[in-house]
Amino acid sequence: MYPFLWIVFAGFILLSTLPLLSAKNRTKWKITQAIVVTATIILVILAIELLQIPPLVPLILVVIVSFLTDKSTYTKAGLIITGVVLLLLAAGAYYLFHDDPDYVQKYIDNNPQQASIQINVNGETVVSQQANVKRPLASVVKTVIAIEYANQVTEGTIDPDQQIPLSELEKYYLENTDGGAHPAWLDDMRVTEQIVNGEISLHQVAKGMIHYSSNANTDFLIEKLGAESINRVIETLELDNHDPVYPLVSALLTSVYLNHQHDGNLSDQELEDMLQAMSLEEYRELVWQIHDELKQGESDFFDETVSVPMDLQKVWSDRLPNATVEDYGKVMQAISNNTATVPEGEEILRDIMEWPMEIHQSNREKYAHFGAKGGSTAFIINQALYVEDNNGKKVELILFTEGFNLIERMKINQNINAYMKEILAEYIET
Structure with a gap:
């Protein structure tokens, strides 16, 4: 996924192992250094590939380990150089990881073509930037699915207490592709004893889709x-710029599926070209085809794990359902005003959406209602929420961002929650 990074790591390994070709350099220290550096690099590669950890921190770790295992580090000059490097790393780490909610606002202000925001207060739009620009939704789209779930429960079409075998969910689970969302949800369900005989209620499946953002669910x-039925919600709420909903997991498998059809002989560039050449309609048809194979348990084109290169992930991310912050301003406002569902479906929907009220006592003290759904890929970070304070004041805040580099992404991801808290405090308390 990161070819240039792998070249850098290979360089570190060569620097630590090549000296061993000479017998005089084959000291205990040099051998230990080569083993430690190589083992560290193997571990960080596994962390990046399997756990989807951003590469910057693992790279810094490799640099530190390389310095600490180099005997010259412990000379006077080496200690000075090491001290300077560590200070620079510490300064960089502070820049990246300290709380800086203003950074998000600066990104919005400085990148108007890459960020959309809308804030509504008591039904009036008070902030609107790029509100009609369609952007990929990622998991924010799951809000629409939750609304239709509440509709069908209310109408008696589905039973929220129906017990769903975990094996049915596993059909749609791709290991190490969701940031640990699905395993974290399962762990919580086991701890709270929601799983009985390998089955769990349909309602808990819906809650796991929103709170933990399980793509399998x-x-x-x-x-x-x-x-x-889900796409009728889009029509009912008059979301004029909202794309149709389609499966997320199957979309991530499109390049793997196409490559399998060509006996694994296609390059990443050829796969990217094939996907880009498809119309959205053709692409969605392919996604549904893959989804049907997963549903039937007939998928033989992958071994339950996938590693999709970043360029192909970008195609997937861009072609996820798109909508505007104005659309999701309507969605969040409708939920807050109890008009998103059919009559009597409001409490079911709130039970799913208002997970921030369950996990944070401070939210229960400040608000009568607080519902939210975020969404992100390597290329976008989105948030959509609604709150109502104890005096009945209502705020909806929708923020979609994209187009950032790695450092910007890390800074936004680090500070977006603090930024949104500041916004809510500003508009709720005034």
């Missing part, structure tokens, strides 16, 4: 509820 619910 999402694609299961899309199949369970029906895409046509």
Whole structure:
């Protein structure tokens, strides 16, 4: 996924192992250095590939380990150089990881073509920037699925207490592709004893889709509820710029599926060209084809794990359902005003959406209602939420960002929650 980074890591390994070709350099220290550096690099590669950890921190770790295992580091000159390097690393780490909510606002202000924001207060739009620009939603789209779930429960079409075998969810789970969302949800369900005989209630599946953002739960619910019914929600709420909903996991498998059809002989560039050449309609048809194979348990084109290069992930991210912050301003406002669902579906939907009220006592003290859904890929970071304070004041805040580099992404991801808290404090308390 990061070819240039792998070249850098290979360089570190060569620098530590090549001296061993000479017998005089084959000292205990040099051998230990080569082993430690190589082992560290193997571990960080696994962390980057399997756990989807951003590469900057692992790279810094490799640099530090390389310095600490180099005997010349412990000379006077080496200690000075090491001290300077560590100070620079510490300064960089502070810049990246200290709380800086103003950074998000600066990014919005300085990159108007790459960020959209809308803030509504008591039904009036008070902030609007690029509100009609369509951007990829990522997991924010799961809000629409939650609305249709509440509709169908209310209408009696589905039973929220229906016990769903975990094996049905596993059909749509791709290991190490969701940032640990699905395993974290399962761990919570086991701790709270929600899983009985390998089954869990449909309602907990829906809550896991929103709170933990499980993609496996999402694609299961899309199949369970029906895409046509879900997409009617888009029409009912008059979301004029909202793309149709389709499975997320199957979309991530498009390049793997196409490569399998060509006996694994296509390069990443050829796969990217093939996907880019497809119209959105053709692309969605391919996604549904893959989804049907996953549903039937007939997928033989991957071994339950995938590693999709970043260029191909970009195609997937860009072609996820798109919408505008204005659309999701309507969605969040409708939930807050109890008009998002059919009559009597409001409490079901709030039970799913208002997970911030469950996990943070401070939210229960400040607000009567607080519901939220975020969404992100390597290329976008989005948030959509609504709050109502104890005096009935309502605020909806929608923020979609994209187009950032790695450092900007890390800074936004680090500070977006603090930024949104500041915004809520500003508009709730005034």
